[in-house]
Amino acid sequence: MKTVDDAGCSVVHVDMDAFYASVAIRDRPELHNAPVIVGGGHRGVVLSATYAARTYGVRSAMPMTRARRLCPHAVVIAPDFECVSAVSAAVMETFRSVTPLVEPLSMDEAFLDVSGSLRRFSSPLAIGEHLRARIADEQRITCSVGVAPTPQLAKMASRRGKPDGLVVVPVAEVTAFLHPQGVEEIWGVGEKTTAALHRLGLRTIADVAHTPVDVLQRAMGPRVGARLHALAWGDDDRRIIASRGADEPEHSIGADETFGRDTDDADVVLRELLRLSAKVAARMRAAKVSGRTITLRVRFSDFTTLTRSRTLGYSTSVTPEIYATAVDLFARLGLQRARIRLVGVRVEGLREAAKVPRQLRLDERPFGWEDAEKAVDLAVHRFGRMAVRPATLVEPRQPQAP
DNA sequence: TCTGGGGTCCTAGGACCC
DNA sequence: TCTGGGGTCCTAGGACCC
Secondary structure, X not given: OOOOOOOOOOXXXXXXXXHHHHHHHOOOHHHOOOOEEEEOOOOOEEEEEOHHHXXXXXXXOOEHHHHHHHOOOOEEEOXXXXXXXXXXXXXXXXXXXXXXXXXXXXXXXXXXXXXXXXXXXXXXXXXXXXXXXXXXXXXXXXXXXXXXXXXXXXXHHHHHHOOOOEEEOOHHHHHHHHOOOEHXXXXXXXXXXXXXXXXXXXXXXXXXXXXXXXXXXXXXXXXXXXHHHHHHOOOOOOOXXXXXXXXXXXXXXXXXXXXXEEEOOHHHHHHHHHHHHHHHHHHHHHOOEEXXXXXXXXXXXXXXXXXXXXXXXXXXXXXXXXXXXXXXXXXXXXXXXXXXXXXXXEEEOOEEHHHOOOOOOOOOOOOOHHHHHHHHHHHHHHHOOOOOOOHHHOOOOOOOOO
């Protein structure tokens, strides 16, 4: 094992390599060195690509049309969310066998605070090596690990280790690690912030570090400016928060959908809003939450996007209330034959349903929507999702083929 | 056939209250 | 007569992440 001074490196960041693609090909050895793209759909983007595909310039979030152009012989596979979720859950359990202080950031990455695990393991580096070996062994996929004094640095370190590597950033080498890198390597600095920093003549993290904080604040806003300056010196007050407890629900639940082709047909839009409202409501009830603020999102064919929201005087998790609000917000836009690309419905301000006093409203019937939808949930559970749908979502029966 | 779907967090202005 | 601030909620938009 390398001799690296990892004292003070209490944060480990683990990131699966090309996660969806790795899972998709792990039982298909003939594809192990092939360019494989996971993604698809009619107007989809790349979810994940193997490193063989990346050599052609294919990247995550790239439109599939472009990806296919760059790499016409790539094997395209649709994502298998169930399988990926199962692998994700198993990997997170492996992390928790090292420390309970695991903060998942997504399906395929997590922060671990290992400061309390150093009696069982000799060092943070040893923990990183242990996790990499176990995941390779148990899941037959590779991951990259960053070991560092702060989350930001651990995240940047694992990125530096990709693919299938481990990078330690010793306390004494923080600025040497950070300063040569481009500003765009900072986690949280995307396209817009990179462009803004470039306009200021700041291209490396060292440039940011040596810019007076008030200059950054004037250009980027007080908080972003201060945070960028701190991060450029390796200061990071972000704490690792173990996964939300059951008593702390998500902040919002939403669904949106891009139409197969842009539409200006209000009936099509309304039917989609109903479907999305039903989807969101069902997920809310499954999570046992209700919420007060309903947000409608509309994206037009030129990709401009607007949102409209309304906060109700009560919390809800039932389709008709969410749908009625979304429809009203849509109607108030007063669109005249606008070409619509996407619509979305989101409910925010979520609370545990059990903690929300369910006051009877003036218009509420004794047997309300709530009871009706609980019956629906039960029927769906027993007979499947297609068993119970709003009437307007039921397609006319297709003529039988002879 | 350019640009998914799930989220989080921040900002900024106005309303409203004290 | 002057033109205070602070706090919170709501709304709209934007940046960013995977």
